[in-house]
Amino acid sequence: MEPGNGGSAATTTAATAAPAALTKKDFVSNQDIRWCPGCGDYAILSSAQNVFPKLGIPRENFVVISGIGCSSRFPYYVNTYGFHSIHGRAPTFATGLKLARPDLSIWIVTGDGDGLSIGGNHLVHIMRRNVDCTILLFNNRIYGLTKGQTSPTSEFNKKTKSTPLGSIDYPINPISLALASEATFIARTLDTDPKHMARIFQQAAEHKGTSFVEIYQNCIIFNDGAFEPISDKTTRADNALFLDHGRPLVYGKDSHQAIRLNGWQPEVLTFDGTPPANVAVHDETAVDPSWAYLLSRMDPQAGFPVPLGVFRRVTRDTYENLMTRQIEESRKKSGPGSASELQALLTGEDTWTVPA
Amino acid sequence: MSAKERRIEDIDHIVIRFAGDSGDGMQLTGTQFTDTSAILGNDISTLPDFPAEIRAPAGSLAGVSGYQVNFSNFDIRTPGDAPNVLVVMNPAALKTNVGDLEPGGILISNSDAFVADNLRQAGYTQNPLEDGTLRNFRLYKVPITKLVDNALKENPLSFRQKERCKNFFALGLVYWMFNRPMESTLKWIQDKFKKNPDVLDANTRALNAGFYYGETTEAFETRYQVRKAMIAPGTYRKITGNEALALGLMCAAERAGKHLFMAGYPITPASDILHELSKHRRFGVKTFQAEDEISAIGAAIGAAFGGAMAVTASSGPGIALKTEAMGLAIMLELPLVICNIQRGGPSTGLPTKTEQADLLQAMFGRNSESPLAVIAPATPGECFTMAFEAFRIAVKYMTPVMVLSDGYLANGAEPWAIPKIESLPVIPVHHPTSKTDGAFLPYQRDPGTLARPWAVPGTAGFEHRIGGIEKADVTGNVSYDPDNHEHMVRTRKAKIDGIANDIPHADIFGSPEGDLLVVGWGSTYGAIVSAVEKARAEGLDVSALHLRYLNPFPKNLGDALKRFRRVLVPEMNLGQLRMLLRAEFLVDAIGLNKVKGQPFKIAEIGRKIHDLNPKQMPSARRAAAVA
Incomplete structure (x- = not known):
């Protein structure tokens, strides 16, 4: 089969090669990494390179697509097919590629500026369409590559190079946006917890449809310590709420705090011993997005922990499958699209002949 | 004189324009007439002209939609400079279109639409159908709305719905006038409205009523006929x-x-x-x-x-x-x-x-x-x-x-x-799948075309990264090297320039050298070549060159331009090709520029050619041209 005539899952190479035991090393490219020393991006890259070989996908079927920004250098460092595109537009290239080649495993790497500012429109639309791909949004709440301007996730009143008197932009909440965009898999993780990252990446990759993963990522130069209370291992337990499907929302160093619902209002409660029966239980598969939305709005400023993990995981047909199905169904209905049928289409219904 | 005895006059081409409100179905009417004429074997060329508003206020000047079709028994290249026949469904359509109608042309109007409100909207203080201002045309006042209503007495549709069939009445009348068969349109109506029998019936009746109106009324003395066009043999469709x-x-x-x-x-x-x-x-x-x-x-x-x-x-x-x-x-x-x-x-x-x-x-x-x-x-x-x-x-x-x-x-x-x-030629595609040795080099070029290989994801061993940052030659790695950048900029240019070796030379219509060359590109072709053809028939030393390739230009272009004393470039812009030709070939090209949102008329280009007062063709060349 010619690539580009894609439709079925296997390519020639994938079909013949036994799923070779790939290792992390297979996904390390020969390019020098040019992120600042101490940047959170290193840990994210490493986690992705750890997860890729475990997915049972041949290396040549991975494509990493990015926009512009520090995070978007990512494809150069992964020894797969890679595409460093233009600012904010990675989802568009990914959509076209996935439609043309449903057999590929597509990863989008973006940031808070790339994905939520200049590319906000595309991010919304790839999620509502449910194109099968995994979006890693590195959120460091700052423009790093352009040296420190306010971003769509920067706090209100933040003083930056472009906002010396404080930002008057109100920040956007990436998880809430993903929910409003009808994403079918939505999760959050952080750069200082490689195990959690790897678990989330794996789940995201295994999900059929658009998987949106917000990664809290520290910019050591322009916004150091942005996620301090949860990125620091010593304070994390008291400030982060790890979401587990079917488990009560319990957190705290000694697991003595929990979330319960008072109507539609979440409340923090403190307890001794076993958690009380009225503690809320996480359901990531809830079809109604309200529950996940409620979780996404829990504000640390108001004394709530920051939820990490999978907010939502639901099933919906993927965009490329729907298109493939339309092709199959119209072939069943109107013919297989042969050259003679194309000739008939060219000829049309009303013709006349001028004799020689 | 009975209907059957009316004479049918043979003519070689006719330009008809249908004009009405954007809700009147003029595009459909024009398309149907065109389809029928094409199937009959006429050469055709059309100009649909409609407003950006889907439904501008009814009766307004802004809402007028028109469809012009030129059909002929010879090879034509444009929809015609001026309509010979104008069909107007309301005063606004008359107002905006009558200026284009040729003197003595046929003007068919829906007289029922010339009522106070419509006249006011079109800016008429009195009814132009009655005040003698249209005396230079052969004016036919046809009460189409009333005739349609009469024809559809038995049909249960509302008056408003019936009124919407009046475009088919007009079409039927024009079909009669130009001696066209109606099968194609009848079939179209059947297919289109098969789920709505009342509408199917109404449109069919309206079409027939229009045709019979022409046949039975004494108003129309002559019918016209345009025979099949003598164009190259083959099987044709309209497109x-x-x-x-x-x-x-x-x-x-x-x-x-x-x-x-x-x-x-x-x-x-x-x-x-x-x-x-x-x-x-x-x-x-x-x-x-x-x-x-x-x-x-x-x-x-x-x-x-x-x-x-x-x-x-x-x-x-x-x-x-x-x-x-x-x-x-x-x-x-x-x-x-x-x-x-x-x-x-x-x-x-x-x-x-x-x-x-x-x-x-x-x-x-x-x-x-x-x-x-x-x-x-x-x-x-x-x-x-x-x-x-x-x-x-x-x-x-x-x-x-x-x-x-x-x-x-x-x-x-x-x-x-x-x-x-x-x-059709095969378009060869090559995706590399097996390497000789070493790492895959995504920017290693074909020495002939300078094209890089099209290695696609899913191919083992060809993993590579591409992106918007400047590439090192051959490897495709990110490179900020100054010499490499200049090399790549020049290479990308050379690759495009090289396409000139792979495209046809520009043809010249007329003589390979002479006094005036008219150079065009894109949709101005028909008007330019027709104008040049006319000028040559008058013995003027004028030729035409039409560009299909603008970057790169055909290789013979510079040489071709030098063989003419003057170059005229008609364009629907303020002189963009002219600027390129001047920059590339140092030729002092003259512009003819029109930016009215309308294509050139043949006469507009003809006028400019005459203004430039080209020499008569040398007799030897004229003999060759005739031959």
Whole structure:
């Protein structure tokens, strides 16, 4: 089969090669990494390179697509097919590629500026369409590559190079946006917890449809310590709420705090011993997005922990499958699209002949 | 004199314009008349002209929609300078169109629509049908609304619904007047309204009533007949530019052994390409209506990376939005076809009107040195050929190619000799799958074409990274090296320039040398060649050269220009090709520039030719021209 005539899952190479035991090393490219020393991006890259070989996908079927920004250098460092595109537009290239080649495993790497500012429109639309791909949004709440301007996730009143008197932009909440965009898999993780990252990446990759993963990522130069209370291992337990499907929302160093619902209002409660029966239980598969939305709005400023993990995981047909199905169904209905049928289409219904 | 005895006069061509409110169905009426004439074997050329508003206020000047068709028994190239017959459905249509009607021309009006309110809206203080101002025309006042209502007495539709059939009455009358069969339209009505028998019945009756009205009333003394055109033998169909473009893209994919991927965003007058292609899923055509113009070209580039035959289509403002991504495609060196169906601009401009003012944008409208191939069809049917050609160049040279069509070509129709798919050239595609040794080098070029290899994801051993940052030659690694950058800039330019070795020389219509050469590009072809043909018939030393390839130019262009004392460049812009010719060839070209949202008339170009007072053809050349 010619690539580009894609439709079925296997390519020639994938079909013949036994799923070779790939290792992390297979996904390390020969390019020098040019992120600042101490940047959170290193840990994210490493986690992705750890997860890729475990997915049972041949290396040549991975494509990493990015926009512009520090995070978007990512494809150069992964020894797969890679595409460093233009600012904010990675989802568009990914959509076209996935439609043309449903057999590929597509990863989008973006940031808070790339994905939520200049590319906000595309991010919304790839999620509502449910194109099968995994979006890693590195959120460091700052423009790093352009040296420190306010971003769509920067706090209100933040003083930056472009906002010396404080930002008057109100920040956007990436998880809430993903929910409003009808994403079918939505999760959050952080750069200082490689195990959690790897678990989330794996789940995201295994999900059929658009998987949106917000990664809290520290910019050591322009916004150091942005996620301090949860990125620091010593304070994390008291400030982060790890979401587990079917488990009560319990957190705290000694697991003595929990979330319960008072109507539609979440409340923090403190307890001794076993958690009380009225503690809320996480359901990531809830079809109604309200529950996940409620979780996404829990504000640390108001004394709530920051939820990490999978907010939502639901099933919906993927965009490329729907298109493939339309092709199959119209072939069943109107013919297989042969050259003679194309000739008939060219000829049309009303013709006349001028004799020689 | 009884109806049957009326004489039928043979004429060689007729230009009819139907004009009415945008809700009156004038585009449909014109299309039906055109289809029937085409099937009869006439040559045809059409000019639909409609407002951007879908339903402007009824009766208003802004809401007038027109459809002009020229049909003939010889080879024609334009929809005609001035209508011989004008059908107007209301005062506003009369007001906006009567100025174009030839003196002594036939004017058919729906007299029922000439009532106080409509007259006021059109700015008439008295009824022009009655005040003698139209005495220079052969005026027929036909109470169409009343006649339709009478004909549909038995039909249960409401008066409002019946009134909507009046365009078919007008069509029936014109069919009678030009001795046309009605089968094709009757069949169309049957297919279209088979689920709505009352509407089917009403339109059929209205059509017939119009025909019989012509036959029974004494008002019309003469009928006319335009016989089959003597055009090249073959099997023909009627085709518009946008239809031809869509089919050309599909056939290119077919001849490349691939499927087509088309991404677009709704925009006039390009949307019909998306509409047409979206009907053809069974041919593996994947169409994607993107969230915006940027996404559309992004998706096309993504699909091209994956190995698809990828295309995006838009018009002026949409093309402007795509420019950054075009620069990326130039950097990535992936095959991509970009169709620009030009319209009046700048900004939103005149969405439904034609213009060819995006040539310099196509050439230079991107940041930095960013050459791509630019080609332009000259007729609606040629949109097929040039769409096919665009893919041939894109794939062979691994480059974006822009096709410059325009609103006039897109919506205009002409007879089209249907090609046999197997006679179209094969478009060879090569995706490397096995390496000789060492690492894959994504920017190692073919020494002949300078194209890089099209290695696609899913191919083991060819993993590589591409992107918008400057590449090191050969390896494709990120490179900020000054010498490498200059080398790559020059190489990308050389690759596009090299396409000149692979395209046909420009043909000259007329003589290879002489006093005046009229140079054009795109949709002005018909008017230019017709004007030059006329001038030559008058013995003037004038020839024409029409460019289908704008970047690079055909190799013989500079030489051809030098063989003429003067060069005239008619364009629907302020002189964009002229600027390029002056810059490239130091030729003091003269411009003829029209930016009215309307195509050139033959006479406008003819007038300019005469103004330049060209020499008479030397007798030897004249003899050759006649021969």
